[in-house]
Amino acid sequence: MTDLLRDNLDKETITKAYARWAPVYDLVFGAVFERGRQAAVEAAERIGGCILEVGVGTGISLPDYSRANRIYGVDISEPMLLKARERVAELDLTNVEGLWVMDAEHLAFPDESFDVVVAQYVVTTVPNPEATLDEFARVLKPGGEIVLVSRVGAETGLRRALEKWFAPAARKLGWRTEFSWQRYVRWAGGIEGMRVAERRAMPPLGHFALIRFTKLGVPPPRRVGQPLVRAAG
Numbered sequence: 001m002t003d004l005l006r007d008n009l010d011k012e013t014i015t016k017a018y019a020r021w022a023p024v025y026d027l028v029f030g031a032v033f034e035r036g037r038q039a040a041v042e043a044a045e046r047i048g049g050c051i052l053e054v055g056v057g058t059g060i061s062l063p064d065y066s067r068a069n070r071i072y073g074v075d076i077s078e079p080m081l082l083k084a085r086e087r088v089a090e091l092d093l094t095n096v097e098g099l100w101v102m103d104a105e106h107l108a109f110p111d112e113s114f115d116v117v118v119a120q121y122v123v124t125t126v127p128n129p130e131a132t133l134d135e136f137a138r139v140l141k142p143g144g145e146i147v148l149v150s151r152v153g154a155e156t157g158l159r160r161a162l163e164k165w166f167a168p169a170a171r172k173l174g175w176r177t178e179f180s181w182q183r184y185v186r187w188a189g190g191i192e193g194m195r196v197a198e199r200r201a202m203p204p205l206g207h208f209a210l211i212r213f214t215k216l217g218v219p220p221p222r223r224v225g226q227p228l229v230r231a232a233g
């Protein structure tokens with residue numbers, strides 16, 4: 001088996017896994033990932049405007065965004081999104097423009113639609129992380145930022161050995177334990193105008209990081225009454 005195949009997580013495994021997680025997700029992963037989510041929202045709001053949250057899940061971070069920003073959410077899991085829709089209705093989150101079932105690797109939005117693309121605990125759960133990041137770069141406006149909270153695998157030592165050992169079980173749960181920092185750096189290096197702007201360790205135990213990428217260029221002017229982003233089809 002090649003490294004590529006061994007590294008693979010297929011969409012069926014992921015959708016099945018998150019259909020099982022949906023009823024208990026907030027209980028299990030609410031508090032443990034809270035600091036990372038807050039750091040991502042703070043980073044996104046420094047830019048503000050139209051914010052796309054990919055892998056929005058149960059919409060757990062949606063109430064944290066300022067009402068001044070317009071939030072668009074997508075996720076591959078209908079049961080997770082159902083929870084997000086309930087949350088939006090219950091909390092009357094009028095700044096949430098829409099929640100769509102959509103594959104992060106094939107976003108149905110035009111090029112340069114968003115000021116910020118946020119993905120918390122998502123990039124290492126998708127089958128093709130680099131292709132997914134390419135989509136984020138495509139829909140991002142020049143001057144915008146991609147804000148991730150994502151796993152960064154250990155390069156050496158006991159943690160690396162444990163991550164390798166746990167990897168097959170983790171895949172069945174819908175995520176990867178091994179994902180090197182070099183993969184993020186290599187990806188950014190392959191996209192014209194994309195720069196790594198920040199890497200900040202996040203709990204639990206620094207296994208995750210807040211990662212910001214900046215797309216160089218001048219953002220288009222924001223006009224009053226400008227039509228909001230529309231998803232195709």
Ligand SMILES: C[S@@+](CC[C@H](N)C(=O)[O-])C[C@H]1O[C@@H](n2cnc3c(N)ncnc32)[C@H](O)[C@@H]1O
Pocket residue numbers: 014018029033037054055056057058060061074075076077080102103104105119120121122125126127
């Ligand atoms: C670990 S959860 C993170 C949820 C949320 N962002 C949070 O902070 O708790 C990963 C989410 O990514 C979604 N996901 C996985 N693969 C996806 C894909 N290819 N396209 C869109 N969403 C995906 C899952 O359905 C799940 O809701």
